[in-house]
Amino acid sequence: xxxxxxxxxxxxxxxxxxxxxxxxxxxxxxxxxxxxxxxxxxxxxxxxxxxxxxxxxxxxxxxxxxxxxxxxxxxxxxxxxxxxxxxxxxxxxxxxxxxxxxxxxxxxxxxxxxxxxxxxxxxxxxxxxxxxxxxxxxxxxxxxxxxxxxxxxxxxxxxxxxxxxxxxxxxxxxxxxxxxxxxxxxxxxxxxxxxxxxxxxxxxxxxxxxxxxxxxxxxxxxxxxxxxxxxxxxxxxxxxxxxxxxxxxxxxxxxxxxxxxxxxxxxxxxxxxxxxxxxxxxxxxxxxxxxxxxxxxxxxxxxxxxxxxxxxxxxxxxxxxxxxxxxxxxxxxxx
Amino acid sequence: xxxxxxxxxxxxxxxxxxxxxxxxxxxxxxxxxxxxxxxxxxxxxxxxxxxxxxxxxxxxxxxxxxxxxxxxxxxxxxxxxxxxxxxxxxxxxxxxxxxxxxxxxxxxxxxxxxxxxxxxxxxxxxxxxxxxxxxxxxxxxxxxxxxxxxxxxxxxxxxxxxxxxxxxxxxxxxxxxxxxxxxxxxxxxxxxxxxxxxxxxxxxxxxxxxxxxxxxxxxxxxxxxxxxxxxxxxxxxxxxxxxxxxxxxxxxxxxxxxxxxxxxxx
Numbered sequence: 001x002x003x004x005x006x007x008x009x010x011x012x013x014x015x016x017x018x019x020x021x022x023x024x025x026x027x028x029x030x031x032x033x034x035x036x037x038x039x040x041x042x043x044x045x046x047x048x049x050x051x052x053x054x055x056x057x058x059x060x061x062x063x064x065x066x067x068x069x070x071x072x073x074x075x076x077x078x079x080x081x082x083x084x085x086x087x088x089x090x091x092x093x094x095x096x097x098x099x100x101x102x103x104x105x106x107x108x109x110x111x112x113x114x115x116x117x118x119x120x121x122x123x124x125x126x127x128x129x130x131x132x133x134x135x136x137x138x139x140x141x142x143x144x145x146x147x148x149x150x151x152x153x154x155x156x157x158x159x160x161x162x163x164x165x166x167x168x169x170x171x172x173x174x175x176x177x178x179x180x181x182x183x184x185x186x187x188x189x190x191x192x193x194x195x196x197x198x199x200x201x202x203x204x205x206x207x208x209x210x211x212x213x214x215x216x217x218x219x220x221x222x223x224x225x226x227x228x229x230x231x232x233x234x235x236x237x238x239x240x241x242x243x244x245x246x247x248x249x250x251x252x253x254x255x256x257x258x259x260x261x262x263x264x265x266x267x268x269x270x271x272x273x274x275x276x277x278x279x280x281x282x283x284x285x286x287x288x289x290x291x292x293x294x295x296x297x298x299x300x301x302x303x304x305x306x307x308x309x310x311x312x313x314x315x316x317x318x319x320x321x322x323x324x325x326x327x328x329x330x331x332x333x334x335x
Numbered sequence: 336x337x338x339x340x341x342x343x344x345x346x347x348x349x350x351x352x353x354x355x356x357x358x359x360x361x362x363x364x365x366x367x368x369x370x371x372x373x374x375x376x377x378x379x380x381x382x383x384x385x386x387x388x389x390x391x392x393x394x395x396x397x398x399x400x401x402x403x404x405x406x407x408x409x410x411x412x413x414x415x416x417x418x419x420x421x422x423x424x425x426x427x428x429x430x431x432x433x434x435x436x437x438x439x440x441x442x443x444x445x446x447x448x449x450x451x452x453x454x455x456x457x458x459x460x461x462x463x464x465x466x467x468x469x470x471x472x473x474x475x476x477x478x479x480x481x482x483x484x485x486x487x488x489x490x491x492x493x494x495x496x497x498x499x500x501x502x503x504x505x506x507x508x509x510x511x512x513x514x515x516x517x518x519x520x521x522x523x524x525x526x527x528x529x530x531x532x533x534x535x536x537x538x539x540x541x542x543x544x545x546x547x548x549x550x551x552x553x554x555x556x557x558x559x560x561x562x563x564x565x566x567x568x569x570x571x572x573x574x575x576x577x578x579x580x581x582x583x584x585x586x587x588x589x590x591x592x593x594x595x596x597x598x599x600x601x
Contacts, residue, residue: 021501079470079480104499108482111470115430120561123429123465131565138565144462145348150567157561195479196509199495204503258519264464273600284348287570294600295576296591302580311576312591320584327585328592332601 003096006158008041008065009034010095012086013058014105015048017075022212023101023166025061030128030169031099032062034137037130041065043095047085049075055182060174066182067093073188076198077105083112084189090117092185095159097137099128102163110163120154122162126268126287136160146264146287167212167268168291211262216242216273219262219289220250223278223299223318227255232322233277239329245269245289247279263288277318281306298322336389336489338380339443339451340413341436341472342373344397344404345462353569369404372457374411376517378524379487380455381412387489390414392451394443396424396435402540409535410527416538417443421545423552428560429463433471435555440476442548453494454514458483466516473514481507482516 011031013024028044035042044058047069055066069085086109090098100106102124114121127140131153137160139152154160211217218240220233230244237244245262246255262269264284274292279285281297281304289295290309297310298318307313314321347368352361369377380391393408395401396419405416419439427435444450454473459466466482473480485504486497498505499518509515527535545552553559577594579587595601 016501079482103501104483107466108470108480111429111467112474112480114467115433115471115474118430118561120428120430121467122562123463123467142570143464143567144346144351144353145464146570147348147351147353148567149570151565153563153565154561155563195513196481196507199506199508201500201505202503265461282349283570290570294595295574296595302578307576307578309574309576310578311574312594313576313578314587314591315578315580316582316584316587321588324584324588325591328588329601332592332596 003158006094006096008043008093008095009038009097010043010045010099010159011063012098012100012106012109013044013046013054014077014101014103015046015051015054015074016077016105018048018050018054020046020054020057021101021103021166022171023103023106023164025057025171026166026169027099027101027164028058028061028063029172032172034097034128034130035064038096040096043067043093045086045089047074047082057174059178059180060176061172062175062178063180065180068182068184069187070184071188076201077108078194078198079108079112079196080194081189083109083116084193085187086113087116088187089185090159098159098161100161100163102165106163110161114161117159119157119159119161122152122154125162125164126168128162128164137162142264142287145284147283165268167270170270211243211245211260211267211269214243214269215271216240216275217245217262217269217271217289217292218242218275218277219245219247219279220256220277221247221279221285222249222253223280224250224255227253229319230256232319236275236277236322236326239326240273242271242273247282247285276306276310277322279306280304281309336384336387336453337449337451338384338389338391338453338455339440340373340377340380340391340393340408340455341468342377342393342395342404342408342457343370343460344368344395344401345370345460348461355569367400367403369407370457370460372459372461372517372519374457374524375520376455376457377408377411377413378522379484379517379520380453381525383453383487383489392417392443392447394419394436394439396420396432396439405540406535406538407527409538410531411525416540418540418542420542423545423555426557426560427555428562429465429467429471430561431555431559433468433475434559435550436468436472437475438548438550439543442543450512452511453487454478454512456514456516458516458518469514469516476512476514479509479511479513480515481509481513483518484515485518485520487515
């Protein structure tokens with residue numbers, strides 16, 4: 001393997017029904033920074049159907065070049081068709097680094113392609129930089145439930161691949177005046193090599209929880225005591241125009257669906273304001289929210305670890321503090 | 336239906352402690368458990384077997400102690416177990432691990448003279464949290480893969496898998512053989528009974544080493560692993576925030592909103 005042949009940093013922009021997942025745009029932010037650092041091109045890879053809008057956005061968010069694979073079969077994700085297209089592109093263009101959003105589909109295609117190329121893939125990264133000593137990509141990721149951080153290199157094979165958690169990086173400012181080269185590649189896998197088939201898609205609109213995009217999140221944990229007390233959390237979130245999150249304990253207790261869970265086995269979020277109510281701050285929860293701009297903790301235990309990461313904290317009974325807070329916020333809004 | 340479930344023995348990460356000096360796990364006193372997602376995978380496999388008939392085999396790559404995890408699987412519905420163990424496999428990353436498992440799977444098929452129709456894995460192990468071994472195993476074998484499944488049924492001879500998506504879930508079918516990775520299921524895995532535990536304890540679990548299968552050891556262990564851990568460290572999370580303590584709720588709330596408004600956060 002001749003390393004000189006491998007250059008440029010790729011961001012895989014996952015699409016579904018012609019729309020890109022947010023994490024793809026988020027990854028163009030560190031992608032731009034790293035490509036500038038290594039003096040390489042930032043290339044966005046779009047596999048999908050009706051992708052004009054996605055291609056335009058990729059350029060506006062900083063891509064120097066966009067590789068597009070369009071086709072009817074790419075309307076919905078399929079492991080075989082998508083991994084074939086990505087593998088073909090990588091084999092032809094030889095990128096040095098490939099970033100993939102760690103969504104369910106990203107974590108489906110990443111290992112499939114990395115294995116086919118017999119290269120390394122680092123899962124679920126939260127930090128990306130160039131290793132000063134070796135010039136390799138350095139992937140930082142939490143392990144052991146967030147108790148330990150690991151810095152991982154892929155020094156002997158190319159490309160260097162990694163999946164990156166949604167919500168860790170922020171989308172940049174769009175610059176609609178940017179231009180970039182757009183290359184269309186015609187890649188289709190023979191139908192008889194497609195081993196899985198989508199039978200039905202069920203969208204649970206009522207349960208749509210867009211935590212990754214919320215600017216304010218109010219989360220509840222074990223301290224709520226029972227399911228119905230999530231009304232306190234919902235009400236505070238509503239007054240603030242925010243979304244409702246939760247700790248794993250509250251999900252495990254069956255008080256709220258998994259889609260709301262923030263933490264190592266839930267979602268990673270980085271809102272402007274994160275309010276943790278009745279959440280002790282287990283390390284696996286902190287792994288999912290410590291990147292928030294401002295963290296506010298409400299907890300009756302003054303020793304709770306959540307206070308170690310909080311910018312502001314109130315030690316007190318949340319059933320008294322939350323209603324008082326709602327009143328104060330209403331007063332502030334009306335003033 | 337001949338089913339294989341791949342399981343991993345992991346430290347219970349909810350009880351883990353890190354040595355602050357060496358940044359390594361303090362293993363002493365930390366219980367070893369069957370990776371919970373593998374437990375769900377086993378339950379799905381056993382339910383499927385109960386519905387359509389067949390056999391469930393569990394396989395684990397790990398040290399001799401991992402037999403304890405395999406015995407636990409035997410006590411909750413698995414019919415037989417294999418341990419895949421060799422010094423040459425130690426230090427494997429996901430690519431190397433999945434390679435070993437793919438070769439071991441073929442070796443087990445040969446021994447049993449029966450190919451597997453379905454291979455189940457947990458969606459990820461709670462120690463490494465990568466979720467990559469399942470799909471990489473599928474790739475090594477050239478099989479269909481469905482990840483993040485919460486239920487698997489056979490209806491009129493057709494496989495139907497419920498897969499979590501960002502907006503809800505998808506129903507997907509696949510050609511067999513297929514590799515399916517399982518998330519937390521809506522149902523709890525069954526418990527062992529005293530009788531099933533005693534039977535599992537008596538079970539003899541065969542071990543397959545590198546010598547028992549046609550394996551390229553240069554693709555195993557540390558040297559067969561393209562990813563290298565450069566260093567590990569404990570995350571630093573000390574902030575010196577403002578803590579409002581010992582005040583009535585309304586006063587504390589007023590003070591907090593005042594601070595947030597002064598700092599232009601709210």
